[in-house]
Amino acid sequence: MAITEVILVGGGGHAKVVADCLQSQGTIVKGFFDPHQGNLLGLTCLGNYQSALHTDVPVIIAIGDNAVRERIARHEVKHRYFIAQHPSVICSQYATIGEGSMLLHGAIVQAGAVIGKHVILNTGSQVDHDCVIGDYVHIAPSAVLCGGVEIGEGALIGANAVVRPKIKIGKGVVAGAGAVVVRDVPDYAIIAGNPARVLKFNEPK
Numbered sequence: 001m002a003i004t005e006v007i008l009v010g011g012g013g014h015a016k017v018v019a020d021c022l023q024s025q026g027t028i029v030k031g032f033f034d035p036h037q038g039n040l041l042g043l044t045c046l047g048n049y050q051s052a053l054h055t056d057v058p059v060i061i062a063i064g065d066n067a068v069r070e071r072i073a074r075h076e077v078k079h080r081y082f083i084a085q086h087p088s089v090i091c092s093q094y095a096t097i098g099e100g101s102m103l104l105h106g107a108i109v110q111a112g113a114v115i116g117k118h119v120i121l122n123t124g125s126q127v128d129h130d131c132v133i134g135d136y137v138h139i140a141p142s143a144v145l146c147g148g149v150e151i152g153e154g155a156l157i158g159a160n161a162v163v164r165p166k167i168k169i170g171k172g173v174v175a176g177a178g179a180v181v182v183r184d185v186p187d188y189a190i191i192a193g194n195p196a197r198v199l200k201f202n203e204p205k
């Protein structure tokens, strides 16, 4: 089997988890691009984000911040994007996964789910049947999306949140850690609690 090489864009905490995930799936992480040139599991820093424009090795934008990940994907880096999928992930053969997405340790994706581009399905998150997840979304650790949930572009579903079946969550929404989402959520709302209520709204992009 051919050994795949990948380069990460980003060198923070999320990149650390993604690098570990990639190595666990047998992929060689050649290094990372990061303006801060931090220490990432002993990997080689290859320069800042601009340097990433010049690589032809497949890339993953391993940055947890949805807006930054989107900005880099849209404007700065034009690449072949790789999908990270830890060996512990359970992903239905009837699900589709967009380029650049990261399915981290223990995530579960069920039949009929459609996952967009550059999405993070973080540790132990669950995306059940027929969910539709927009580009640049982050489903945080242990969050649970019941069947048929729709999540708009760039939303963050916080750690351990639960979303009831067939709920529609707008773009740019932030659902707080532990939120229990029982009704549809408008674009850019920040919600929290059980049942989740709107705290305020983010500025639309």
Ligand SMILES: CC(=O)SCCNC(=O)CCNC(=O)[C@H](O)C(C)(C)COP(=O)(O)OP(=O)(O)OC[C@H]1O[C@@H](n2cnc3c(N)ncnc32)[C@H](O)[C@@H]1OP(=O)(O)O
Pocket: 122, 140, 141, 157, 158, 159, 174, 175, 176, 177, 178, 179, 190, 191, 192, 193, 199
């Ligand atoms: C690997 C990883 O680390 S992935 C990381 C994933 N990230 C997360 O899960 C974090 C998600 N973010 C949150 O939960 C945040 O607390 C947010 C977005 C809900 C709110 O953040 P902020 O806008 O900064 O609000 P702030 O902290 O000022 O709190 C505002 C009020 O909401 C309450 N509140 C904040 N978060 C929550 C929450 N998760 N559940 C219930 N209430 C909350 C606060 O107690 C406060 O109440 P008060 O006004 O009565 O004092």
